[in-house]
Amino acid sequence: MKKFLLHMLTWWNGSTPGTRFYTWRKGTRVGEDEFGNVYYEGDKDSEGRTRRWVIYNGLSEASAIPPGWHGWMHHRTDISPADETYEPRDWQKPHEPNHTGTGAAYRPKGSILNPAHRPRVTGDYDAWTPGS
Template sequence: MALIRRICGWWYGATIGTLVHTFFNGEKVGEDVQGNVYYKEKKGSKRWVIFKTDVEASKIPPEWHMWLHHTVDYTPAEKKPVRKEWEKELEPNMTGTVHAYYPTGSLNEGGKRKKTTGDYEAWTPGS
């Protein structure tokens, strides 16, 4: 089953073609705390990532994102990023999971919103 997922579904991780290309043309430059592995071409300027789990771009830390998009020429492995005290740890996109954010008043939070002080009156069909 895992082999079929690898062959047919790029969203489950690197495809066979990507792994073959990486083996012949890629040079490993580092790995992030989540286990994603980053590569660059041996002869060229292309850069890519092979995700440890499902492919989800929000799982790439900012310092590696800058390197992938050629914003900086050094990897976080070469030059340790300076973290500000206000910076939070990377949190992937939680949309569609049980950890997703639902604002007060959304249907997933009971559909009741706080009363407003304005003159707003909701429209109801048939009135």
């Protein structure tokens, strides 16, 4: 019962009832990624493109979409990663979720959350001043 209410009343947990109803009526399942997110497409939007959407496995977090699916979602390619054999290049890193607000977040030297000090300015930069 708790999970049912959670999905009914919150948009950040998977999908809302409206999205589930639209998916049931108009959606065609295209594929699923390694995180369990399920991708759909349906009728045309106002620009004549096929509508594409994702139902997240868990919290609705846009950074949880891997690069291949991101390209498909944004119409950069018409071929979904489920329809092709994709081999990542040597220089590509594995997907990671957004770490903002966690202990794994990037904190550069000089940040108030990083005790390390920024390197001193070397003199190769001249600050702009009005009238100069």
